[in-house]
Amino acid sequence: xxxxxxxxxxxxxxxxxxxxxxxxxxxxxxxxxxxxxxxxxxxxxxxxxxxxxxxxxxxxxxxxxxxxxxxxxxxxxxxxxxxxxxxxxxxxxxxxxxxxxxxxxxxxxxxxxx
Amino acid sequence: xxxxxxxxxxxxxxxxxxxxxxxxxxxxxxxxxxxxxxxxxxxxxxxxxxxxxxxxxxxxxxxxxxxxxxxxxxxxxxxxxxxxxxxxxxxxxxxxxxxxxxxxxxxxxxxxxxx
Numbered sequence: 251x252x253x254x255x256x257x258x259x260x261x262x263x264x265x266x267x268x269x270x271x272x273x274x275x276x277x278x279x280x281x282x283x284x285x286x287x288x289x290x291x292x293x294x295x296x297x298x299x300x301x302x303x304x305x306x307x308x309x310x311x312x313x314x315x316x317x318x319x320x321x322x323x324x325x326x327x328x329x330x331x332x333x334x335x336x337x338x339x340x341x342x343x344x345x346x347x348x349x350x351x352x353x354x355x356x357x358x359x360x361x362x363x364x
Numbered sequence: 365x366x367x368x369x370x371x372x373x374x375x376x377x378x379x380x381x382x383x384x385x386x387x388x389x390x391x392x393x394x395x396x397x398x399x400x401x402x403x404x405x406x407x408x409x410x411x412x413x414x415x416x417x418x419x420x421x422x423x424x425x426x427x428x429x430x431x432x433x434x435x436x437x438x439x440x441x442x443x444x445x446x447x448x449x450x451x452x453x454x455x456x457x458x459x460x461x462x463x464x465x466x467x468x469x470x471x472x473x474x475x476x477x478x479x
Contacts, residue, residue, distance in 0.1 A: 351398050354407045
């Protein structure tokens with residue numbers, strides 16, 4: 251069975267600072283994918299970044315980077331130079347093997363302050 | 365990039381009526397789509413996997429007769445909440461991907477309120 255754990259229900263960060271959102275996972279499948287999604291108050295799910303279990307390098311997408319530590323089974327999201335528009339819920343998710351369905355963590359609410 | 369369209373975005377219905385929610389992949393074909401449910405301040409929970417041309421696969425605890433899924437074409441899946449009750453009030457969101465190397469893209473969700 252797959253499990254995603256996000257231990258931070260809420261986080262605060264000052265504008266222009268960097269923030270790390272934690273995510274740990276558990277799976278017995280050697281092939282898996284890790285995703286981060288952003289959900290603003292309007293409800294839509296916005297894809298941010300993806301890391302494959304066999305990827306050698308940490309994924310980066312603009313201000314988003316994924317700190318993938320396979321031995322620790324962690325896939326933390328790092329947001330650099332935070333902006334007010336980054337305030338939202340952030341979900342870590344995982345797919346295993348050839349399955350496309352995602353298992354989601356409980357989410358972290360990020361609040362960016364002035 | 366890939367776009368998933370979901371309609372309606374918001375619906376209010378009376379208890380006992382049925383509501384249909386549509387999920388379309390606009391610029392790619394999706395043999396598989398996924399339906400999630402999200403209660404306020406909670407995570408997304410997978411309800412079912414919608415397979416084009418065959419029966420949907422439901423997650424444990426999800427009533428297949430209550431949540432009817434039809435995936436009639438490669439670009440359209442529908443979720444019908446039958447005989448809706450107030451406890452069915454929730455945020456329903458669909459997702460799809462073009463191929464195994466693409467991320468899952470989500471529709472904008474449907475907020476269902478049953479009065």
